[in-house]
Amino acid sequence: MAILILIISILLLSAPAASENEVTGIIGESVLLSCDLKSSTAIDTARLRFHWQDESKIVVYSFNKGEENQHQDSLYTNRTKAFRSEMTSGNISIKLSQVTLEDKQNVYSAFATLLGENDKHNHPCRTTLLVAARFPTPSVTVNKTNMNATCSTQGGYPQPVVTWTIQDRGNHTLDPWEVQTNITLDSESGLYSVWSQVNITENQTVTCHIFNPVLRETVSNTTIVSPSKSINTDPAGACDRTQHLIFMN
Ligand SMILES: *[C@@H]1O[C@H](CO)[C@@H](O)[C@H](O)[C@H]1NC(C)=O
Ligand SMILES: *[C@@H]1O[C@H](CO)[C@@H](O)[C@H](O)[C@H]1NC(C)=O
Ligand SMILES: *[C@@H]1O[C@H](CO)[C@@H](O)[C@H](O)[C@H]1NC(C)=O
Ligand SMILES: *[C@@H]1O[C@H](CO)[C@@H](O)[C@H](O)[C@H]1NC(C)=O
Numbered sequence: 136m137a138i139l140i141l142i143i144s145i146l147l148l149s150a151p152a153a154s155e156n157e158v159t160g161i162i163g164e165s166v167l168l169s170c171d172l173k174s175s176t177a178i179d180t181a182r183l184r185f186h187w188q189d190e191s192k193i194v195v196y197s198f199n200k201g202e203e204n205q206h207q208d209s210l211y212t213n214r215t216k217a218f219r220s221e222m223t224s225g226n227i228s229i230k231l232s233q234v235t236l237e238d239k240q241n242v243y244s245a246f247a248t249l250l251g252e253n254d255k256h257n258h259p260c261r262t263t264l265l266v267a268a269r270f271p272t273p274s275v276t277v278n279k280t281n282m283n284a285t286c287s288t289q290g291g292y293p294q295p296v297v298t299w300t301i302q303d304r305g306n307h308t309l310d311p312w313e314v315q316t317n318i319t320l321d322s323e324s325g326l327y328s329v330w331s332q333v334n335i336t337e338n339q340t341v342t343c344h345i346f347n348p349v350l351r352e353t354v355s356n357t358t359i360v361s362p363s364k365s366i367n368t369d370p371a372g373a374c375d376r377t378q379h380l381i382f383m384n
């Protein structure tokens with residue numbers, strides 16, 4: 136029996152390599168820093184001690200035999216939540232809320248100890264936090280005087296990739312020289328604004344696509360350039376929102 140317990144303890148606590156992970160947090164929302172001790176037996180939380188720290192070794196969250204956040208840094212006050220009922224199964228994940236740009240690329244590490252006869256420190260998880268903000272669907276407006284269309288949106292992160300397609304040309308993507316794009320960084324919010332313009336001709340259906348490389352999400356809006364006789368420059372129903380969400384792994 137003692138040998139069995141010893142073997143279990145070794146299995147539980149001696150895994151040397153931390154599991155590496157990458158998560159994306161949306162600014163203002165919360166993100167799960169996931170960690171599983173991969174225990175084959177139930178964990179007694181009265182013997183469990185663990186903490187999460189960031190790459191500056193600042194304590195994000197601490198758990199000591201049932202007591203939470205005795206050692207938490209004030210930087211993370213009110214921003215963390217652990218899942219007590221899940222700890223018995225080895226789940227020491229925490230939820231980090233109110234993600235900000237300052238959290239970008241931070242590497243969070245979890246360290247755990249199961250207090251017993253021969254305590255061993257275990258460094259089971261490392262998570263790199265990527266930070267993003269969704270671009271709202273752009274507005275696309277046609278200027279009939281200049282015969283060009285302008286696409287704009289603001290408040291996204293990180294810097295997006297802007298492309299235009301013309302449906303009448305088999306959804307051909309316009310070359311960079313056909314497009315004038317300004318991407319600006321708002322120094323106050325740290326977020327990006329997009330302004331992009333293309334020349335157009337009558338009856339064309341043009342679509343502006345804003346691709347967020349971290350979220351792997353595209354927001355787009357389409358406009359049909361009505362014949363010049365018409366005074367309607369923004370035909371109702373010509374707008375369309377398509378979003379493609381592709382998550383890695
Ligand atoms: C841990 O618990 C949280 C909250 O219930 C859950 O979202 C997460 O998927 C769990 N993680 C693991 C590794 O089981
Ligand atoms: C944390 O939340 C408590 C209760 O809502 C509040 O009184 C306190 O000011 C908050 N602290 C910080 C640093 O936000
Ligand atoms: C597309 O652009 C038009 C014109 O700027 C705007 O009125 C419309 O709200 C946009 N569509 C969406 C789905 O936001
Ligand atoms: C089109 O652009 C011209 C000059 O850039 C401007 O004076 C005019 O107000 C614009 N028209 C519309 C409908 O935005």
Ligand SMILES: *[C@@H]1O[C@H](CO)[C@@H](O)[C@H](O)[C@H]1NC(C)=O
Nearest residue numbers: 301302303304305306307377
């Ligand atoms: C162009 O794209 C639109 C919208 O995605 C699609 O409905 C249409 O079939 C495409 N046309 C061609 C020629 O690929």
Ligand SMILES: *[C@@H]1O[C@H](CO)[C@@H](O)[C@H](O)[C@H]1NC(C)=O
Nearest residue numbers: 281282312313314315333334
């Ligand atoms: C768009 O048209 C204007 C004249 O109407 C021209 O001066 C400008 O060079 C054109 N832009 C591009 C990118 O072709």
Ligand SMILES: *[C@@H]1O[C@H](CO)[C@@H](O)[C@H](O)[C@H]1NC(C)=O
Nearest residue numbers: 315316317318319329330331
């Ligand atoms: C975009 O950049 C061009 C040249 O860099 C500039 O002429 C134009 O005014 C800018 N437009 C906006 C809306 O910032």
Ligand SMILES: *[C@@H]1O[C@H](CO)[C@@H](O)[C@H](O)[C@H]1NC(C)=O
Nearest residue numbers: 281282283314315332333334
């Ligand atoms: C749109 O039209 C205006 C006025 O002709 C021009 O100055 C501007 O360069 C045009 N935009 C593009 C992308 O060519």
Ligand SMILES: *[C@@H]1O[C@H](CO)[C@@H](O)[C@H](O)[C@H]1NC(C)=O
Nearest residue numbers: 336337338339360361362363
């Ligand atoms: C655009 O469409 C209208 C109505 O279908 C047509 O009368 C006009 O000739 C077209 N213009 C061009 C440049 O194809």
